[in-house]
Amino acid sequence: xxxxxxxxxxxxxxxxxxxxxxxxxxxxxxxxxxxxxxxxxxxxxxxxxxxxxxxxxxxxxxxxxxxxxxxxxxxxxxxxxxxxxxxxxxxxxxxxxxxxxxxxxxxxxxxxxxxxxxxxxxxxxxxxxxxxxxxxxxxxxxxxxxxxxxxxxxxxxxxxxxxxxxxxxxxxxxxxxxxxxxxxxxxxxxxxxxxxxxxxxxxxxxxxxxxxxxxxxxxxxxxxxxxxxxxxxxxxxxxxxxxxxxxxxxxxxxxxxxxxxxxxxxxxxxxxxxxxxxxxxxx
Numbered sequence: 319x320x321x322x323x324x325x326x327x328x329x330x331x332x333x334x335x336x337x338x339x340x341x342x343x344x345x346x347x348x349x350x351x352x353x354x355x356x357x358x359x360x361x362x363x364x365x366x367x368x369x370x371x372x373x374x375x376x377x378x379x380x381x382x383x384x385x386x387x388x389x390x391x392x393x394x395x396x397x398x399x400x401x402x403x404x405x406x407x408x409x410x411x412x413x414x415x416x417x418x419x420x421x422x423x424x425x426x427x428x429x430x431x432x433x434x435x436x437x438x439x440x441x442x443x444x445x446x447x448x449x450x451x452x453x454x455x456x457x458x459x460x461x462x463x464x465x466x467x468x469x470x471x472x473x474x475x476x477x478x479x480x481x482x483x484x485x486x487x488x489x490x491x492x493x494x495x496x497x498x499x500x501x502x503x504x505x506x507x508x509x510x511x512x513x514x515x516x517x518x519x520x521x522x523x524x525x526x527x528x529x530x531x532x533x534x535x536x537x538x539x540x541x542x543x544x545x546x547x548x549x550x551x552x553x554x555x556x557x558x559x560x561x562x563x564x565x566x567x568x569x570x571x572x573x574x575x576x577x578x579x580x581x582x583x584x585x586x587x588x589x590x591x592x593x594x595x596x597x598x599x600x601x
Contacts, residue, residue: 333402341400348386385409392421403429408436415443 347364350356356367364386368379388395388409395412398404404412404425412428424443428436 337400337402340406341396344382344385344389344399345396347382348389351383351386352390381406381409384413388413388416391418392416392425394421394425398425398429405431405433407433411436411440415440 351364356364359367359371361367361370364383365379368374368382369376372379374382385395385399385406395404395409395416399406408428408431411433412425416424427439427443431439
């Protein structure tokens with residue numbers, strides 16, 4: 319198992335090899351460009367050769383093309399790239415300001431700089447010629463009454479202000495009424511007469527009663543309980559037996575519940591059922 323120090327040493331060695339391989343590639347590319355070998359391969363420029371043959375991106379091809387051109391003119395650039403002092407991304411800005419007279423002085427200023435920092439250094443060494451300019455046209459206007467400060471100024475003072483846009487007063491456009499929408503063909507509704515109105519009301523009134531009748535038909539019938547089937551005595555309310563004293567029950571006769579119970583208990587022949595008062599009740 320390797321230690322962290324051993325891994326770091328291996329990375330340093332690999333980085334050194336990468337820089338050496340990059341420098342060797344740029345030296346070989348500079349010689350390839352110097353002899354214009356890309357013409358024999360049917361390419362119009364070294365940039366096109368790098369893009370099509372080596373399949374580099376536009377940025378990578380431009381960096382390597384510029385570095386190969388600098389190596390052809392300034393051998394010290396190749397040594398700086400091999401040592402790792404000069405970054406490949408800053409060679410484009412270096413090529414703008416590097417000359418044979420200032421090479422010993424300007425080249426060390428780009429060591430260890432990124433492309434953004436190299437652009438600032440290049441601008442400080444050689445300012446941009448004919449930078450883009452933007453002209454603003456301002457129309458001076460004299461004030462109608464000179465302010466007190468302008469009275470002491472012998473040459474007079476000018477008040478600068480932006481020109482005001484011209485406003486053209488126009489009469490309002492005459493009012494034009496919009497055309498009326500076309501009439502909508504709607505169906506005519508005929509009111510109900512007295513006969514149809516009464517039939518409708520009677521049908522609406524008989525509706526709930528019909529629902530109740532249907533509900534009675536669909537609901538299951540209640541079966542008599544086990545006690546009622548065996549003839550056991552139940553409470554007066556549940557069995558339908560008349561309540562009260564014997565005289566009152568005899569005078570009142572069988573209750574409605576008792577009659578209904580008799581209807582359930584009677585056979586197919588329809589036998590008569592007598593109450594406590596001796597009166598015969600038939601279903």
